[in-house]
Amino acid sequence: xxxxxxxxxxxxxxxxxxxxxxxxxxxxxxxxxxxxxxxxxxxxxxxxxxxxxxxxxxxxxxxxxxxxxxxxxxxxxxxxxxxxxxxxxxxxxxxxxxxxxxxxxxxxxxxxxxxxxxxxxxxxxxxxxxxxxxxxxxxxxxxxxxxxxxxxxxxxxxxxxxxxxxxxxxxxxxxxxxxx
Numbered sequence: 001x002x003x004x005x006x007x008x009x010x011x012x013x014x015x016x017x018x019x020x021x022x023x024x025x026x027x028x029x030x031x032x033x034x035x036x037x038x039x040x041x042x043x044x045x046x047x048x049x050x051x052x053x054x055x056x057x058x059x060x061x062x063x064x065x066x067x068x069x070x071x072x073x074x075x076x077x078x079x080x081x082x083x084x085x086x087x088x089x090x091x092x093x094x095x096x097x098x099x100x101x102x103x104x105x106x107x108x109x110x111x112x113x114x115x116x117x118x119x120x121x122x123x124x125x126x127x128x129x130x131x132x133x134x135x136x137x138x139x140x141x142x143x144x145x146x147x148x149x150x151x152x153x154x155x156x157x158x159x160x161x162x163x164x165x166x167x168x169x170x171x172x173x174x175x176x177x178x179x180x
Contacts, residue, residue, distance in 0.1 A: 006175035009074075009114040011095045014121050021111065022098040022129045024050050026088060026122035050124050054147040055082035061148040067094055068139045074176040077107045077130040080167050083147035087133070088122030092140035096123060097178055099130040106170060114178045130170070136180040 012018065016025040016032075030038060030047050037048030054060050065087075074097055087096065093116055100111040107130035117123060124145070125131060150166040157164035 011114040023125040086145035
């Protein structure tokens with residue numbers, strides 16, 4: 001196999017347009033909401049951000065996630081086959097690496113990008129979006145929306161070696177580093 005150049009990713013700021021191939025940016029302001037799904041007065045503002053989809057027969061789960069990994073080397077990407085997955089950092093900045101799927105289902109390294117997600121923002125990835133997360137400093141706690149059966153399936157795979165049915169973890173064949 002011919003030697004390929006390493007891929008170096010410089011994280012960029014999150015925007016709806018740049019993240020669109022992977023899913024949806026969360027944390028846009030009130031002016032982006034449809035008038036029929038927004039309310040504002042002196043006491044409160046609320047608006048429609050995104051209709052979360054767990055896929056057929058899925059049950060939405062609110063998950064707490066602590067990210068600690070500071071290794072700039074990305075050796076494995078993960079994807080979820082049935083559900084969208086939302087990630088919202090609460091206590092610090094997360095560097096989120098994403099890639100689209102190839103027609104065969106693997107990660108398309110030509111579409112690999114890294115985004116800085118700050119508190120007050122988030123992302124919701126489409127099913128099949130390959131991803132990994134890093135932190136530049138201390139541990140970051142995130143709120144995640146996902147599918148309950150996907151979490152149960154992934155935990156059984158990671159802790160007991162069971163076959164994963166709703167997710168896939170794939171080692172990368174090319175060297176990838178993210179600038180933290």
